[in-house]
Amino acid sequence: MNRILFQLELRRNARSLILWSVVIGLLVFFTMSFFRTVLQYQQQISGMIQLVPAAVIKMRGFANINDIFSIMGFYAANNLIYMMLLGSIYAIILSSNILLKEEYGKTAEYLMSRPITRSKIFISKLLLVCLNIVILNILVTLIGFIAIHVYKKGTFEIHPFLVISLYTLLLNLLFGALGFLISVMMKRARPVTSFCVGLVLVLYFLYSISRMSGVDGTFGYLSPFKWVNVDLLSPTYGVEMWRTAAFIGTITLLILLSGLIYRRKDILT
């Protein structure tokens, strides 16, 4: 790693990291604050839910209809939208631009005329992206944890909370790795933000459809969202070997591939 480049990127990306953490943190906190209201109107809401097709409920992120009345079920649904979806969008925007912006901003000519190898540039920027994603996850998870404690009624188990937080982080890191691959595959440098955000949304949509009941959801595994188990209330909920292996394997593969391509990439303007 090159310390100078790492510090430069740290400074250049600090503002957006703070902004995203604050916004996602606030969204999580405020949405959690509705939990008490949901409990208060449990009867009415139950009645209403009967009318809503079960498929739609599942799409929204609840494993079972009644999960909405449990703090962890409620949190899982929130976490899905805010951390899994928005966090992944943050990760892919950051990673797809961090190498490419030097090219379309033409600063690559300065950076790459310094005595620094391509590998070091890649590793420094990769570590910065990982660090930012980890910081975002820690901050928002902490806010979620506080919100759960503030709004919960009854008991709360920490184990499923930690497990879902871990998989959410892995999901965000996977999209970070995907962003790198997309950016190194661009022949002519231009911003790829909209394409990347679109890709995350399409994969999310794919996953949502696969969760609708009455649908054979196997195709959903094409989307990494499906690799996260959101059924927090299941008694067997925990770390699963295949899920962890799928995430770590894919992330490693994406990063290795990106690094190899970047080492031989023509930096054009």
Added chain:
Amino acid sequence: MHIVEINHLTKTYGRSRGIEDLNLRIPEGNIFGFIGPNGAGKSTTIRILLNLIFPTSGSASIFGLDVVRDSKKIRSRTGYVPSDANLYGRMKVLEFLKLMAAFYSAENYDHRIRYLLDLFDLDPDRKIPELSMGNKKKVSIIQAMIHRPELLILDEPTSGLDPLIQSRFFELLYEENRQGTTIFFSSHTLSEVQAFCKTVAIVRDGTIVNVEEIASLRKKQLKKVRILFPVDKTIEDFDLGGIGPVESGTGKNLIFFYSGDINVLIGKMAGQEIEDLSIEEPSLEEIFLHYYK
């Protein structure tokens, strides 16, 4: 010894040509001009030397080191001024220069930076986004010279600089050259290269057309002559030696390129009635069109 050696270098972008079978040697201590019209392959060559892009075939070396394999070592001894000065934003001039210098070694370059800032009359506390194009160019020049490189690669470094700063810049380059720095100077302005360089390589359509000493280039200096007569004439009437390509050989208006003795030309015209006469430097495009066909 040759500082830069390029052998049969070819670079294609998909189907379009960048450079083709380009060969070039730059002797140590030279001020070497690299001149050609836009799109001739100047920047492609430079970008390969810096390993920004990879050769399709052929090879190039700097200081005897391969530009692909030993790129990092080469770049620690090279300075580069890109044609566009796109600096990192959200930074002050001094901050940017210190950042650029920090990549080299633990050595303290503060004095050198101050000296160069003074020389170019640049305020270290100005923010980069607020700088004019010319001032950005100055910052770009300074960043390439901080670490006293053995080879300076300049891609159209004078564009955007006012004449006063240009002459200071050339003085600085001469000074660095006296201390041993080899200079590789890419430009599309012939007069600039003629005034400053020792040797010039002319590049066109991706290959080197000619490498010449500036002194010998001057001898066969081509002039563009236009003469307007009150009556029709033909150019053969004048029996001039050293006539180059003729654009208009008959009629009231004669336009031709002339590389002979200027006194002979004036002598032949002396007895004639002439309405208008101009003798000018041909543009580079014209030289390429007529001279290096």
